[in-house]
Amino acid sequence: MSRQVLLSREARADDSQAHDHGTHDIAPDLAYKRLSVVNVVFLGIPDTPNWLLVDTGIPGSGPAIVKAAQERFGDFPPRGILLTHGHLDHCGSLHALLETWDVPVYAHPLEHPYLTGQAAYPEADPSVGGGGFSLLSPLLSTGPFDFSSHLQALPEDGAFPSRPDFRWIHTPGHTAGHVSFWRERDQTLIAGDAFLTTNQESLFSIFLQTPEMHGPPQPFTPDWPAAADSVRRLRELRPELVVSGHGRAMRGPEMLAALDKLADEFEFIAVPQKGRYLNDPANAANGKAYRQRR
Template sequence: MNQIPLPRSAEAENHQADKARDDGTREIAPDVAYRQLAIVNVVFYGQANAGDGNWVLIDAGVFGSGPAIRDAARARFGQNGRPACIVLTHGHFDHIGVLETLSDEWDVPVYAHPIEHPYLNGTQSYPPPAPEVGGGLLARLSPLFPTSPVDVGTRLHELPADHTVPFMPDFRWIHTPGHAPGHVSLWRERDRLLIAGDAIVTTAQESVYAAVSQEPEMHGPPMYFTPDWSAARESVRAISALSPETVITGHGAAMHGGEMRAALTQLARDFDTIAVPKGSRYAPSMD
């Protein structure tokens, strides 16, 4: 077993309201929306029409997604669409594709967990992927994906040690390593909303078809880019213990409600069976 199917009724989307807007996003809360850009999601935090400096971009998409992010930001927030900052869940290529371009253009700070900084300041590459896992085309193509670091220079800052999130006053960051050593998820207690990055995903990211069709399934982190499965297991258990009402992941549709939580509970309980790939160089055995 390597997936937990979810019903479409668990999708946390208001298609009528989304269709009425022209920013291309899917709104999950009045101040939280996301947009699918190719195989990955970026998240926008802030009230609509907030204006420059009053919103936050979470993650920075794949290479070439700059125009879509700019267009969505201008349409959603008005003025020039310039945020207060960029917050990263982690630094894999599909989450920092236009990070250098946008942070330079907007001249804004970039916040990430300090353990993730070597991959964002040009000093360290990620370990190679594991194309032998998952059985899908994206997994087989993963050796072609960039693992080298980007460098955002002096704009790079550590997330605060007190777990607050800059310019996102209701959110706290949670260290959820495994997929990346400095991976974080963002949690808001008042409405139990979790921005999970790739600690969990809601589609079979190894498969091109699933990544495009967005069939709702509960999964652990993408198999081909996860080097520490023991840490990933503990991160999923920590996320499940929060009992979120809504989750936005880096890949797949946002999900909510009891059916989502039941699937997350099952994933946490049976993680080694459901999520850990057989034959991976990074999971020869699990303790």
């Protein structure tokens, strides 16, 4: 029995080439851009002001994000920047972007300690996840970072004033305050790192973006029971289109069948067989306290 849930080319939501670093349109008001190993998402109709940016890539991605945004929306800045979570590959260009755009940054309250310089994430577990870790680890500092001047709470009713069609959903596990974004109208899910559509631990897969339904990145996920629960709740939404933090956007029945398999067999497919956090989920609300306890 295989631990891999591979997806065919037919499940891709865009048909561009594997090494195309452009912005991929996947709905009239939805596009994503692959920056190095991580995706950012543009929510909004081109050439209109009510748009939001989801995540900001690794450090150094700022100019590419601004350029793509200007091509898509002209000189309108985003109404806000949404963070699925505060890992460095998702907030790495936030400082640079805030120098161009003086806009609010939204993240779940449980992520705020890591985004205001108060706490660092639990350390990555180098014993799980395979060969990709050694290459990626320099990119994935656990912080802390301080964006307190722009950080705001997510809207309490779930919907964003500028894009009320999208709601946030708390999907902890990969981090304590991880959120995903959901649009009921066309069953669109922006999953962040709750689950992935490539194997982020395989160098081969990262560079080729081999389509695969995959759990959250193993070395950086401290609470596996919560991660399993989050994937099972997202699967219950029956998404038609999925953009995750890593890998290509995927859509359709094959994608959904793969997500069902991941959810049904999460402990077998996604959870490492050994590792630091397996029997002792990190107190992810306070990574520093966890480290001091060790």
